[in-house]
Amino acid sequence: MRSLAEQSYYELIEAPEDGTPQQIERAYRIARSAYEPSSAATYSLYSAEDCAAILHRIEEAYAVLSDSRLRREYDARLQNAGPATPKSVHSPRAEPPKPLQPVREARAERPERPRVSRSELDVENGIAPENGVFDGEVLRRIRVSLGIELEEISSITKINGQHLRSIEANLYEVLPAPVYLRGFLKQIAKCLSLDPARVADSYTDRMRESAARRT
Template sequence: MKALDEQDHYEVLEVQPGAGGEDIERAYRLTRAAYADGAMGLYSVFSNEDAAAIRGRIDEAYRVLADPGDRERYDAEVGIKRQEPITPMAAARDFTDASISDREEYEREARVAAAEVATAVEVIEDADADIDEENQSFDGAALRRSRMRRGVELDQISDVTKVMVKYLRYIEDEAFDRLPAEVYVRGFVSAYARAIGLDARRVANTYMERVEAARAPSKRTSRSASAY
């Protein structure tokens, strides 16, 4: 994940260069809310000064991209070639010409959706099961089951915590390579747990054990490489 000062305006607002005015407006509101004072997702993650700096960067990106003239000059300055937003029909037409990596990404998203449906069925079938959440170790699948047992959607958790849905999904999928630094992950997991009524400290501690174990090999490799 790029540092904030390395991201362009589109990356700051998490929109594509071809995004329209309404998309930019919506993205601005969402990202601004995510870093607002008192947002649960910021709890114990950013200092007040850091959060203020992030909000300033978000405001700057919106100011430029919301003005057609400023946006055109910015695109030319940083070498961004803007494309028109992709319509559903165009996306379907272009799929047959997509690269292998694009197709793999589409298929991965489809598998995730299928897994969520399968998990939902499993939760419904096991709704009467006696599950001891107070003594359970939480991995991504356990968090998903606890959420679905309560009938809570990811976008509802996002509304409460201001943590973006994609990060909540990465937490459930244990897509550790797509999650940010561990200090941020701990804050996101704590906010997730708190939003569905779980013990935030215990959930974060057990989940972070899995994150640290999964990332340990790459850390050892980095240390070995730096020794030479």
């Protein structure tokens, strides 16, 4: 697996190379939300400095891929000489972000997070929801407390990493149709030893409430 600094802009935001402008926009929003300071989805994987460097590359990627002319030039560079960064999006004095290690290499250098038993996930330590409501943040806290990475859940369930990050970030507007979302939520719940039906019902209820507030 190539490091994040070596990935193409398409790989960085997990967008198809023939993606429409709408697909590029959606991929950018999901990728950016995963590394913003307000998001804890990657808290256990990268430092604040690394997240800032990744966000810098994500913004560069979107600046190019959202501009039809720059995108055509970039695509030509990809075909001829591999990933390249168009000069037009760089400030002359800007320093490039330092190369980042793959997730598993980064984890190998950090102390192993102790796994927590299901009996420890209770209301007193603030992990299990006292009101029985499961939203993305609650699922994230439980996953982190169990020492489970998003990569592991993606590998087991075959759910796209973008969808997993969007679920944990409560990005309801970019999630798949409810019929598919419920299936995803049940698979995630099984990985976390939670009640699949309860998690799916609770999460989709919150999603409907959020949609109602926006109308």
